[in-house]
Amino acid sequence: EGRESPESPPAAVGGGEEMVGAKSIYMVSDGTGWTAEHSVQAALGQFDHCLVDRACPVNTHMFSGIGDVEQLMEIVKQAAREGAMLAYTLADPSLAQSAKQACEIWDIPSTDILGPITEAIATHLGVSPSGLPRGAPGRTSHLTEEYFRRIDAIEFTIKQDDGALPQNLHKADFILAGVSRTGKTPLSTYLAHEGYKVANVPIVMGVQVPKTLFEVDPEKVFCLTINPVVLQTIRRARAKNLGFSDEVRSNYSEMDYVREELEYASRIFVQNPIWPVIEVTGKAIEETAAVILRLYNDPKTKCVMPRISKRY
Amino acid sequence: EGRESPESPPAAVGGGEEMVGAKSIYMVSDGTGWTAEHSVQAALGQFDHCLVDRACPVNTHMFSGIGDVEQLMEIVKQAAREGAMLAYTLADPSLAQSAKQACEIWDIPSTDILGPITEAIATHLGVSPSGLPRGAPGRTSHLTEEYFRRIDAIEFTIKQDDGALPQNLHKADFILAGVSRTGKTPLSTYLAHEGYKVANVPIVMGVQVPKTLFEVDPEKVFCLTINPVVLQTIRRARAKNLGFSDEVRSNYSEMDYVREELEYASRIFVQNPIWPVIEVTGKAIEETAAVILRLYNDPKTKCVMPRISKRY
Numbered sequence: 001e002g003r004e005s006p007e008s009p010p011a012a013v014g015g016g017e018e019m020v021g022a023k024s025i026y027m028v029s030d031g032t033g034w035t036a037e038h039s040v041q042a043a044l045g046q047f048d049h050c051l052v053d054r055a056c057p058v059n060t061h062m063f064s065g066i067g068d069v070e071q072l073m074e075i076v077k078q079a080a081r082e083g084a085m086l087a088y089t090l091a092d093p094s095l096a097q098s099a100k101q102a103c104e105i106w107d108i109p110s111t112d113i114l115g116p117i118t119e120a121i122a123t124h125l126g127v128s129p130s131g132l133p134r135g136a137p138g139r140t141s142h143l144t145e146e147y148f149r150r151i152d153a154i155e156f157t158i159k160q161d162d163g164a165l166p167q168n169l170h171k172a173d174f175i176l177a178g179v180s181r182t183g184k185t186p187l188s189t190y191l192a193h194e195g196y197k198v199a200n201v202p203i204v205m206g207v208q209v210p211k212t213l214f215e216v217d218p219e220k221v222f223c224l225t226i227n228p229v230v231l232q233t234i235r236r237a238r239a240k241n242l243g244f245s246d247e248v249r250s251n252y253s254e255m256d257y258v259r260e261e262l263e264y265a266s267r268i269f270v271q272n273p274i275w276p277v278i279e280v281t282g283k284a285i286e287e288t289a290a291v292i293l294r295l296y297n298d299p300k301t302k303c304v305m306p307r308i309s310k311r312y
Numbered sequence: 313e314g315r316e317s318p319e320s321p322p323a324a325v326g327g328g329e330e331m332v333g334a335k336s337i338y339m340v341s342d343g344t345g346w347t348a349e350h351s352v353q354a355a356l357g358q359f360d361h362c363l364v365d366r367a368c369p370v371n372t373h374m375f376s377g378i379g380d381v382e383q384l385m386e387i388v389k390q391a392a393r394e395g396a397m398l399a400y401t402l403a404d405p406s407l408a409q410s411a412k413q414a415c416e417i418w419d420i421p422s423t424d425i426l427g428p429i430t431e432a433i434a435t436h437l438g439v440s441p442s443g444l445p446r447g448a449p450g451r452t453s454h455l456t457e458e459y460f461r462r463i464d465a466i467e468f469t470i471k472q473d474d475g476a477l478p479q480n481l482h483k484a485d486f487i488l489a490g491v492s493r494t495g496k497t498p499l500s501t502y503l504a505h506e507g508y509k510v511a512n513v514p515i516v517m518g519v520q521v522p523k524t525l526f527e528v529d530p531e532k533v534f535c536l537t538i539n540p541v542v543l544q545t546i547r548r549a550r551a552k553n554l555g556f557s558d559e560v561r562s563n564y565s566e567m568d569y570v571r572e573e574l575e576y577a578s579r580i581f582v583q584n585p586i587w588p589v590i591e592v593t594g595k596a597i598e599e600t601a602a603v604i605l606r607l608y609n610d611p612k613t614k615c616v617m618p619r620i621s622k623r624y
């Protein structure tokens with residue numbers, strides 16, 4: 001998977017320089033496009049075996065904020081010219097219908113991502129969908145409690161990064177502990193966007209862990225561990241990036257040191273048997289985040305299966 | 313929309329204290345569950361008119377990391393007992409088939425979120441899906457260039473928050489400028505998780521804007537503005553939260569000051585006509601993020617319609 005970097009503008013993909021044989025997937029949304037992108041990305045995970053080495057190269061093209069049928073038809077025609085398929089999320093049923101029909105006429109494979117789940121929910125609730133896209137005039141405001149909580153969580157989390165303000169650990173919803181390069185920072189900001197205040201505590205050999213870590217509610221503490229060989233690879237990449245001197249580098253990314261530091265961390269982790277130790281090797285940020293939320297909700301639910309519940 | 317706060321554990325929803333008449337939506341994934349949650353949330357947006365004031369109360373329940381048919385059947389049975397509907401993402405086609413059949417037998421409305429888009433892509437590419445869930449053994453590693461770029465972006469962005477290190481502005485992919493409480497920080501971390509290095513520059517009346525802002529590539533600069541009445545509401549909430557003294561508070565959240573500061577910002581923004589000024593009033597973080605990415609990609613693509621492209 002190779003996202004266009006901002007330095008190599010998408011024009012290279014959108015223009016005539018397309019890789020020969022690359023298949024295009026058009027995504028069209030009347031909103032942000034994140035839902036379509038998320039679904040297409042999950043589905044593309046099913047083709048990793050051939051996306052690797054670009055054996056079946058794919059280009060995706062996102063068209064977001066598409067509000068009227070003229071724009072939609074332009075995109076459908078362009079998709080026909082490029083031999084693309086189309087995945088769409090369009091709240092207005094007549095616009096969704098237009099997309100479907102036009103794709104049939106132009107012989108474009110298409111998938112409605114929003115329609116089926118919306119219809120199922122409509123039947124389930126016995127309520128008709130509004131048909132109004134997000135951001136349509138008259139929609140409810142975003143200044144909900146949820147909104148403020150998310151903003152606060154993000155700001156808290158940034159201020160707490162990298163062991164800052166250990167006296168505030170008790171204010172966090174989650175506290176992540178782990179050696180350098182176990183992904184504490186990205187995991188923290190990911191969870192912050194989900195509305196949780198996160199603090200992270202780096203474990204560094206020879207540096208005292210803040211004693212507040214042992215005083216907070218242990219259900220909030222999550223320890224991260226990682227395979228030493230993988231950690232070394234990540235640290236080497238980082239040491240190179242940061243231009244560490246040879247001496248610092250060897251301490252930081254040499255195998256003996258890496259192993260010793262992981263063991264040092266383990267000895268801290270076992271001091272509280274309630275703290276779960278999560279293996280992050282090979283996990284994407286959102287995967288570790290899902291594990292944490294699952295573990296956090298687990299002991300508290302009395303259900304057959306761990307579940308995470310929300311109220312709307 | 314009222315997400316369970318960590319202080320009010322989901323047990324209250326999952327247990328017997330359910331609001332009378334509330335309908336349940338079960339989400340089941342063999343992965344993290346984010347895709348199902350994202351789709352269900354987008355679809356629920358179509359019922360805002362009745363979710364407001366809980367006229368049609370809904371509880372969602374996420375079951376993630378569901379890997380075998382026994383767990384799946386437990387969940388389906390529980391859904392039947394609760395009169396829930398089921399939305400699922402299951403990569404293994406036989407597991408997805410089991411979900412579908414069991415829901416038919418138990419008379420549970422169900423929607424396959426992953427299947428249709430995966431099948432459409434399979435046909436389009438002429439390649440069979442792997443049927444392997446994310447995180448399955450033998451899957452490719454996450455230590456891709458993409459992974460490292462995302463991590464770097466997040467760390468850069470955190471270090472640059474709130475006008476820190478103005479000498480690094482030129483290293484950012486995006487620079488956000490705006491007065492306090494226009495959402496620069498959450499927008500920055502959101503874009504960072506998308507892989508972009510973001511710096512934000514607060515505009516404060518009477519404080520000099522760093523001159524580097526005028527020296528960087530103007531295509532990277534995005535100005536945020538907001539309705540003064542809404543801004544005042546947000547600032548009042550914040551001033552209360554932070555326990556500002558009365559004097560500071562009045563300067564910060566009184567209408568005259570708010571208007572003047574927004575005008576002061578406008579006068580800075582117009583100094584470079586290339587900088588787009590984005591109205592954030594009433595927009596969710598992800599909506600403003602989508603606008604920025606669209607504007608950024610817009611002038612560079614020579615296509616009929618602004619598009620954002622990625623290569624897989």
Ligand SMILES: Nc1ncnc2c1ncn2[C@@H]1O[C@H](COP(=O)(O)O)[C@@H](O)[C@H]1O
Nearest residue numbers: 029031032033035089091133134354357
């Ligand atoms: N809060 C919301 N209210 C109404 N529709 C929404 C909401 N959020 C998302 N949608 C719709 O769900 C689809 C996906 O949204 P997006 O992820 O922004 O592209 C689009 O058709 C949006 O219009």
Ligand SMILES: Nc1ncnc2c1ncn2[C@@H]1O[C@H](COP(=O)(O)O)[C@@H](O)[C@H]1O
Nearest residue numbers: 042045341343344345347401403445446
């Ligand atoms: N990288 C991936 N490789 C294979 N399957 C994936 C990948 N990402 C997501 N999926 C699948 O897509 C669905 C949604 O994933 P998730 O959002 O993690 O619940 C699940 O069935 C996952 O197994």
Ligand SMILES: [Mg+2]
Nearest residue numbers: 162184185186
């Ligand atoms: Mg860190």
Ligand SMILES: [Mg+2]
Nearest residue numbers: 474496497498
């Ligand atoms: Mg800020």
